[in-house]
Amino acid sequence: xxxxxxxDTTPAPAHIAxxxxxxxxRPFAAHFRTRDDDFDASKFGMWLFLTTEVLLFAxxxxxxxxxxxxxxxxxxxxxxxxxxxxxxxxTVILLISSWTAASAVRCAQLNKQKWLKINLVIxxxxxxxxxxxxxxxxxxxxxxxxxxxxTFFSYAFAENPYEVLWWSLYYMGTGLxxxxxxxxxxxxxxxxxxxxxxxxxxxxxxxxxxxxxxxxHIVDLIWIFLFPLLYLIH
Amino acid sequence: xxxxxxxxxEEHAHGHPVVSWQVQLGVLLVLLxxxxxxxxxxxxxxxxxxxxxxxxxxxxxxxxxMSIATVKALLVCMFFMGLRYDKALNSFALLxxxxxxxxxxxxxxxxxxxxxxVYEWKKDSVAVGGTGSGxxxxxxxxxxxxxxxxxxxxxxxxxxxxxxxQGLEDAGSELAFWTxxxxxxxxxxxxxxxxxxxxQLGYDHHVDLPDANHAVPRTGLTAGLFSAVDPSEAHNSHAxxxxxxxxxENNAGH
Numbered sequence: 001x002x003x004x005x006x007x008d009t010t011p012a013p014a015h016i017a018x019x020x021x022x023x024x025x026r027p028f029a030a031h032f033r034t035r036d037d038d039f040d041a042s043k044f045g046m047w048l049f050l051t052t053e054v055l056l057f058a059x060x061x062x063x064x065x066x067x068x069x070x071x072x073x074x075x076x077x078x079x080x081x082x083x084x085x086x087x088x089x090x091t092v093i094l095l096i097s098s099w100t101a102a103s104a105v106r107c108a109q110l111n112k113q114k115w116l117k118i119n120l121v122i123x124x125x126x127x128x129x130x131x132x133x134x135x136x137x138x139x140x141x142x143x144x145x146x147x148x149x150x151t152f153f154s155y156a157f158a159e160n161p162y163e164v165l166w167w168s169l170y171y172m173g174t175g176l177x178x179x180x181x182x183x184x185x186x187x188x189x190x191x192x193x194x195x196x197x198x199x200x201x202x203x204x205x206x207x208x209x210x211x212x213x214x215x216x217h218i219v220d221l222i223w224i225f226l227f228p229l230l231y232l233i234h
Numbered sequence: 235x236x237x238x239x240x241x242x243x244e245e246h247a248h249g250h251p252v253v254s255w256q257v258q259l260g261v262l263l264v265l266l267x268x269x270x271x272x273x274x275x276x277x278x279x280x281x282x283x284x285x286x287x288x289x290x291x292x293x294x295x296x297x298x299x300m301s302i303a304t305v306k307a308l309l310v311c312m313f314f315m316g317l318r319y320d321k322a323l324n325s326f327a328l329l330x331x332x333x334x335x336x337x338x339x340x341x342x343x344x345x346x347x348x349x350x351x352v353y354e355w356k357k358d359s360v361a362v363g364g365t366g367s368g369x370x371x372x373x374x375x376x377x378x379x380x381x382x383x384x385x386x387x388x389x390x391x392x393x394x395x396x397x398x399x400q401g402l403e404d405a406g407s408e409l410a411f412w413t414x415x416x417x418x419x420x421x422x423x424x425x426x427x428x429x430x431x432x433x434q435l436g437y438d439h440h441v442d443l444p445d446a447n448h449a450v451p452r453t454g455l456t457a458g459l460f461s462a463v464d465p466s467e468a469h470n471s472h473a474x475x476x477x478x479x480x481x482x483e484n485n486a487g488h
Contacts (some may be wrong), residue, residue, distance in 0.1 A: 225303050
């Protein structure tokens with residue numbers, strides 16, 4: 001699959017190549033013995049942060065599990081208000097974006113600057129698609145008929161008195177997840193900007209790409225669990 | 235994917251393993267396949283329940299969905315996030331986190347299940363709202379009432395029943411209320427439709443047809459054999475005027 005974009009053999013123009021932010025010119029933190037130590041420590045730090053993100057959503061999953069056990073009928077009714085096709089489309093979009101994010105890391109490792117930017121752009125487009133579909137086809141439709149969380153709930157045709165719990169958890173889970181999608185897309189947008197402006201990432205300096213991609217994968221992981229739990233109940 | 239193993243580490247960016255594009259694309263395809271599988275499992279479950287008229291136990295759905303989700307998560311973690319090629323410390327961090335999540339969920343469940351060990355009356359005492367104060371609880375001190383959410387007196391009703399009552403008042407009559415609902419959601423009789431407007435409005439199309447296991451003798455002419463219009467449609471059109479306050483939901487939901 002050799003294309004003209006594959007091998008990035010053109011050297012960067014002088015004003016970029018000589019800029020201190022260019023990946024060849026950036027030093028690693030002085031308190032580390034080697035560049036690899038800097039990379040490994042920072043990546044481990046990112047993993048520790050990701051574990052806190054997992055625990056954040058674990059709280060919501062715990063509430064979900066408790067209330068699903070206690071009020072299975074309300075959960076079944078609530079799930080029937082959701083369209084699994086839209087959820088599946090969003091799942092596919094996020095999986096593809098996860099692939100392009102991992103691909104972007106690989107491109108940075110191999111100094112494929114153009115493909116790095118292309119992959120980042122596709123990932124961000126997928127993020128915008130995800131949030132757009134969620135807000136336009138799901139939230140807008142539901143909120144206008146009153147299927148809202150907590151005391152905002154005003155849908156007159158709910159069939160189970162505990163259905164408001166379902167809606168609260170639905171909005172809490174998917175809303176917090178959508179917020180993380182936006183945060184992840186912003187991080188990747190920052191990476192894209194610096195890549196475009198300074199060629200800031202390359203084989204010896206791609207930590208920011210790696211960490212942003214890791215955050216993005218956690219966002220995808222959360223959705224992999226949210227989708228069947230919310231959309232595919234009986 | 236086995237013939238791509240030799241290209242897994244095609245280059246080393248200063249000691250860091252580079253995952254080949256074949257592996258990444260392969261993992262994506264497998265993930266998409268498992269997404270298809272989980273949707274298929276859900277639809278198959280629905281089909282099995284309706285075709286064989288059995289009720290599957292609740293855990294079938296959860297176990298099926300969660301096992302497929304776990305496989306997908308493993309693939310994302312190992313290949314996209316690079317744990318397969320990484321230092322073991324990163325994997326340990328994630329596994330320890332999952333252990334903590336297990337503790338969190340497990341101990342919560344144990345707590346819920348054993349509340350009657352000390353006080354019998356505390357078992358099953360989680361009420362909607364959960365904090366001991368409902369929408370009608372009188373305020374202890376106005377300085378604590380800073381919730382931004384709307385609060386109102388539901389006269390002891392659950393919020394769902396309260397909103398239904400409000401909807402009934404806004405629609406004017408029960409007929410108008412249920413017409414508005416069944417116009418877009420005629421799948422089954424609503425749980426609160428105690429006066430059976432579902433049948434009154436003619437949405438009750440279920441006809442007992444004979445099948446291999448039971449015969450239903452039918453006499454008389456086929457309904458509508460000599461009519462020019464569908465008699466059930468003609469019946470519905472008289473009750474179809476939408477006088478309800480609630481805006482109708484479009485087809486994006488069920």
